[in-house]
Amino acid sequence: YSCNILWPGPEKIRKKLRRQGVKGPKPTFLHGNTREMKSICHELKPVKKQDSNNYISTLFPHLLVWREAYGPVFQYSTGGREILHVSQPDMVKDIGHWTPSELGKPSYLKKSRKALLGGGLFTVNGDEWAYQRKVMAPEFFMDKIKDMIQLIEDATAPLLEAWESILEGAGGSTEIVVDDYVRNFSGDVISRACFGSSFAKGEEIFCKLRQLQKATAQRDAFVGLSAVWKHLPTKSNRAIRNLVEEVRLLILELAKANRNENGAEHAATHNNGLLRAIIDGSHGPLNGGTAEEFIVGNCKSIYFAGHESTAVTAIWCLMLLATHPEWQDRVRAEALEVCHGTMTLGVDGLHRLKILTMVIQETLRLYPPASLMMREALTDIKIGNLDVPRGTIVQVTRLMLHLDKEAWGADANEFRPDRFANGVAAACKPAHMYAPFGLGPRICIAQNLAMAEMKVLLARLLCRFAFSPSPSYRHSPAFRLTIEPEFGMPLVVTRL
Numbered sequence: 401y402s403c404n405i406l407w408p409g410p411e412k413i414r415k416k417l418r419r420q421g422v423k424g425p426k427p428t429f430l431h432g433n434t435r436e437m438k439s440i441c442h443e444l445k446p447v448k449k450q451d452s453n454n455y456i457s458t459l460f461p462h463l464l465v466w467r468e469a470y471g472p473v474f475q476y477s478t479g480g481r482e483i484l485h486v487s488q489p490d491m492v493k494d495i496g497h498w499t500p501s502e503l504g505k506p507s508y509l510k511k512s513r514k515a516l517l518g519g520g521l522f523t524v525n526g527d528e529w530a531y532q533r534k535v536m537a538p539e540f541f542m543d544k545i546k547d548m549i550q551l552i553e554d555a556t557a558p559l560l561e562a563w564e565s566i567l568e569g570a571g572g573s574t575e576i577v578v579d580d581y582v583r584n585f586s587g588d589v590i591s592r593a594c595f596g597s598s599f600a601k602g603e604e605i606f607c608k609l610r611q612l613q614k615a616t617a618q619r620d621a622f623v624g625l626s627a628v629w630k631h632l633p634t635k636s637n638r639a640i641r642n643l644v645e646e647v648r649l650l651i652l653e654l655a656k657a658n659r660n661e662n663g664a665e666h667a668a669t670h671n672n673g674l675l676r677a678i679i680d681g682s683h684g685p686l687n688g689g690t691a692e693e694f695i696v697g698n699c700k701s702i703y704f705a706g707h708e709s710t711a712v713t714a715i716w717c718l719m720l721l722a723t724h725p726e727w728q729d730r731v732r733a734e735a736l737e738v739c740h741g742t743m744t745l746g747v748d749g750l751h752r753l754k755i756l757t758m759v760i761q762e763t764l765r766l767y768p769p770a771s772l773m774m775r776e777a778l779t780d781i782k783i784g785n786l787d788v789p790r791g792t793i794v795q796v797t798r799l800m801l802h803l804d805k806e807a808w809g810a811d812a813n814e815f816r817p818d819r820f821a822n823g824v825a826a827a828c829k830p831a832h833m834y835a836p837f838g839l840g841p842r843i844c845i846a847q848n849l850a851m852a853e854m855k856v857l858l859a860r861l862l863c864r865f866a867f868s869p870s871p872s873y874r875h876s877p878a879f880r881l882t883i884e885p886e887f888g889m890p891l892v893v894t895r896l
C-alpha cells in the first residue's frame with residue numbers, strides 16, 4: 401500500500417494527464433518536484449519592491465516558472481501528491497460546477513489542519529459537508545447580519561478608544577502598528593456576533609487558537625508535512641496537544657452554558673444563534689463522528705476563519721488607503737456623510753458606502769487572504785476537455801486570476817478601485833476571474849458578515865483618523881495560511 405501511494409498510484413495519474421498533453425517537470429521518487437520547488441524559490445530570491453502589488457513571484461515563484469515552461473495547465477508532484485495547476489478561465493469556471501462529493505477538500509488538509517480546524521465545515525466533503533453547511537448557512541443570511549451590526553459597532557469601541565488615548569499622549573500623531581488592534585477587533589466580533597455574550601470565554605478561545613496557529617505553522621515550517629514527526633513527543637508537539645485540549649474544554653464549556661438545568665437547550669444569551677445552531681446540529685446525522693467533535697470542530701473553524709481573513713483584509717486596506725491619499729479622502733468624505741449623527745450604520749448605511757465598497761473589493765483583488773484553492777478529485781471528473789483521474793489534487797492560484805492582464809486589463813497590478821464602479825461583471829471578463837470569497841458551492845459562508853465588519857470598522861476609523869505610510873514599513877506579503885504583512889503594518893495615524 402505504501403509503495404503504491406508513493407509511486408505507481410501517482411504515476412498512473414501523471415500518465416493519464418500526460419497522454420492528454422498536460423506537461424510538467426519530471427518528478428523524482430519520494431520527493432516529486434519538491435527539491436526543484438525549493439531551488440527555484442532559492443535561486444529566484446525575490447526582489448521585494450516597496451510599491452509592488454504583484455508578489456506572485458515572491459510567494460509562488462515555482463508556479464510562475466512552470467506556467468511559463470508548460471502552459472496555463474500543468475502538473476507537478478509533491479511526493480505522494482499529484483497536482484494539476486489550472487489558470488485557464490473556462491477550466492476555472494468548470495471547477496466551480498462540481499459538487500463537494502465529486503471535487504472536495506483534499507484529505508491531507510483534514511489531517512494536517514486537524515489541530516486548528518477540527519473536522520469542521522472547512523475540511524469535510526460529501527454528505528457531511530452538505531449537512532454542516534445546512535446547519536450553519538442560515539445564521540449568516542442578511543436578515544441575521546442586520547442584527548449583528550450593533551455588535552460590530554460595539555467591537556470598534558475598544559480599538560477607537562485605544563488609538564485616541566495613544567494619540568492624546570503623542571500630540572495627535574504617531575506611528576501605530578495596527579495588526580494586533582485589528583485582529584482583536586475581528587476576534588471580538590466573532591465572539592460577540594456568533595457566540596453570544598460569552599465574550600470573555602470567546603476571547604480566551606480565540607487567543608489559544610492564535611497560539612495554536614503559530615505553533616503549528618512553526619512546526620510545519622521546521623518538519624514539513626512529515627506525518628511521523630508530528631506524532632513524536634517533542635516539546636512543540638506536546639504544546640500543540642495541550643492547546644488542542646484546552647480549546648476543546650473551553651468550547652465545551654461554552655456549549656454547556658447554553659443548556660438549562662433540565663438539560664434542554666435554551667438561548668441563555670442573546671446573539672448566540674450560530675452556537676445554538678451548531679449544538680442543535682450535533683443531534684443530527686454525524687457520519688460516524690461524535691456530537692462533541694461536531695461542536696468543537698465547527699466552533700474552531702468559525703473562530704479561525706472568522707477572524708483571520710477579515711483582519712488581514714482590513715490591514716491591507718489601511719495600507720492601500722495610506723499610500724493612495726486621494727482614495728482615502730474620497731472614502732472619508734463618503735464615510736463622514738453616511739455616519740453623520742448615527743450611532744449604528746444599519747443595512748441602509750452600509751449600502752450607501754459605495755466608494756468604500758469599491759476600495760474593499762479592490763483590496764480583496766490585490767490581497768486575497770485565501771490565495772490558493774485546493775481540491776481533490778474524489779471520483780474521475782472532467783474539467784474543460786480534460787479527463788481528471790480520481791486522486792488528482794486540483795490547484796487554482798487565486799492571485800493569478802486576480803492579476804491576469806487579459807481579464808483585468810494592462811493596469812491589473814495597480815490599485816484602481818473605480819474598476820468596480822459598475823460591479824464585478826464590468827470590472828473583469830469573465831466575471832469568475834474575481835473570486836476572493838471562492839467559487840461554486842463552497843463559496844464563503846460568511847461573506848455578508850465579513851463585508852459588514854470591514855465597512856463598519858473602516859468607516860469609523862476614517863471618520864476619526866488620517867493614515868499615512870510609515871518609513872519603518874517593509875512591504876513583504878507573506879503566505880501563512882492567509883497572505884499577511886510579514887513584518888507587521890506600522891502606519892502613521894493622525895487624529896482629525
Ligand code: HEM
Pocket residue numbers: 521522523533590701702705706707709710713764768769770773774835836837838839841842843844845846847849850
Ligand atoms: C474578508 C474576509 C473573508 C474572506 C476573503 C473569505 C474567503 C473565503 C474563501 C475563499 C472560502 C472558500 C475556500 C475554498 O474554496 O477552499 C471561504 C470559505 C469559508 N469561510 Fe470565509 N472568508 C472571509 C471571512 C469569513 C468569516 C468572517 C467567516 C466566519 C464567521 C468565514 C467562514 C468560512 C467558512 C466556514 C468557510 C467554509 C465554507 C465551505 O466549505 O462550505 N469566512 N472563505
